[in-house]
Amino acid sequence: MQARLTAYPPDSAASIRSIGPGDALRIGRGGDNGLRLEHPSISRSHAELHAAGDGWQLRDLGSKNGSFVDGTRVTLARLDRPCWLRLGDVFCEFAPLTAADIAAGESGMQARRAAATAHTARLDGLQRLDDLLDASLRGVLELAQCERGFVLLQGNGGFRVRASLAMDPAQLATREFSGSVGAVRRALETGRSVVVNDIGSEAWLASRASVVAAGLNALACLPLLDGHDAIGVIYADRVHAGPPISTLDLELLDAFTERASLWLAARRTSEWLDGESTSARWSDIIATHPDDAATSPMAAQLVPTSAMPTGDPT
Numbered sequence: 327m328q329a330r331l332t333a334y335p336p337d338s339a340a341s342i343r344s345i346g347p348g349d350a351l352r353i354g355r356g357g358d359n360g361l362r363l364e365h366p367s368i369s370r371s372h373a374e375l376h377a378a379g380d381g382w383q384l385r386d387l388g389s390k391n392g393s394f395v396d397g398t399r400v401t402l403a404r405l406d407r408p409c410w411l412r413l414g415d416v417f418c419e420f421a422p423l424t425a426a427d428i429a430a431g432e433s434g435m436q437a438r439r440a441a442a443t444a445h446t447a448r449l450d451g452l453q454r455l456d457d458l459l460d461a462s463l464r465g466v467l468e469l470a471q472c473e474r475g476f477v478l479l480q481g482n483g484g485f486r487v488r489a490s491l492a493m494d495p496a497q498l499a500t501r502e503f504s505g506s507v508g509a510v511r512r513a514l515e516t517g518r519s520v521v522v523n524d525i526g527s528e529a530w531l532a533s534r535a536s537v538v539a540a541g542l543n544a545l546a547c548l549p550l551l552d553g554h555d556a557i558g559v560i561y562a563d564r565v566h567a568g569p570p571i572s573t574l575d576l577e578l579l580d581a582f583t584e585r586a587s588l589w590l591a592a593r594r595t596s597e598w599l600d601g602e603s604t605s606a607r608w609s610d611i612i613a614t615h616p617d618d619a620a621t622s623p624m625a626a627q628l629v630p631t632s633a634m635p636t637g638d639p640t
Contacts, residue, residue: 328428329382329405331375332419332570335365339521340570344423344431350376353413354387367391367414375420381406382422389414417524435574442469442578446585455593459489462586466560467491469579470546470571475562478510478608479550479590485514485558485608498606505563506545507612513547513559519580520547523570543567546576548583552591560586 331351333341343361345351353361356370363372369389376383382405386393391414395403411418423431445465452458459477467475474492478485487498493505509520523544545563549556560583 327377327380328423329375330419330421330423330427330431331361331411332421332572333361333363333413334417334419334523334570335363336415337520337522339573339576340523342570342572342574344428345375345377345382347377350374352387363413363416365414365416368416369414372413375405378404382420384411384420391415438469438575438578442582445469446582449585449589452589455590456489458586458589458593462560462583463489463491463562465582466546466548466562466579469575469582470562471568471575472544472546472562472564473566474564475560476505477558477560479558480556483607487606487608487611488558498611505561506542506547509545509547510559510561510608511612513549514556517549517551517554517556519549519576519583520545521571521576522546544571546571546579548579550583550587550590552587557587557590 328344328346331343331345333343333353335341341361341363343351351360352371352374353359353363353368354370354372355362355364355368359371369387369391371387372389373387373393374385376385384393384395384400384403384405386401392399394400394412395405396409397412405420406422408419408421411420421427442465445461445468448461448465449458452461459479463475463477467473474490476487476490476493476498479488490498509522512518512520542563543565545561547562548560550558550560
């Protein structure tokens with residue numbers, strides 16, 4: 327029997343591991359673990375998941391902050407059904423896999439890689455800025471399995487929204503905008519991608535008025551870089567529940583946005599500045615949402631231990 331463990335580190339892409347009969351998966355903060363979770367609540371060697379007869383066992387390895395199965399702290403526990411684990415403050419979804427589950431997972435992975443390759447190839451054939459921005463946004467929405475988003479691009483007048491899908495451009499600079507300004511700020515300031523799979527458990531997001539109003543489920547915000555400088559971001563989010571944005575997804579998204587960034591850096595022309603007078607300014611969006619704008623990337627404190635998801639994860 328095989329099983330799958332999906333770890334949801336706060337403010338990061340989900341890490342997914344499959345384990346088979348006879349395998350053992352050690353989990354911890356140290357680099358020598360099969361699943362490395364770089365979170366301060368995780369011990370260097372935190373826990374181990376291994377096969378036991380026709381099921382699985384979770385063994386705590388003397389961790390400081392404990393291992394939990396469906397909310398109960400354990401030292402050794404048998405896992406023979408789908409359940410939620412918590413290691414320190416990191417939630418994990420455990421699920422035994424059937425042969426059909428394994429085949430579907432492999433097929434899905436191949437399909438996602440093929441989609442990323444197709445979207446990247448499409449960028450190489452484009453000549454107009456507007457076409458590039460539209461294709462980039464659509465590619466990110468598909469790869470992140472999100473529903474809506476926008477592209478923020480730098481110009482002489484600062485950052486402006488230059489493309490959007492399933493978002494009314496007229497509302498982006500008003501209080502009706504229901505995305506996360508804080509996630510965009512993080513991506514711009516750090517030059518690193520921001521991925522959140524469980525917005526309700528993120529302290530820096532769950533209290534944001536715009537996020538609460540939208541009922542957001544997950545988001546991805548990917549910087550467009552020219553060297554070390556952010557020249558824009560692609561933002562995507564979704565309201566409905568969906569598959570986690572995994573480390574594989576983030577790898578594909580980062581490679582795709584890197585290609586879009588190279589296109590932009592190589593083809594800067596007067597077309598870059600077209601439409602600035604009619605597009606929403608980032609400074610106006612920030613001013614409209616002061617609660618999100620005040621969010622500092624250095625001030626983020628991660629998931630509270632009381633926020634464990636409930637219900638059967640399958």
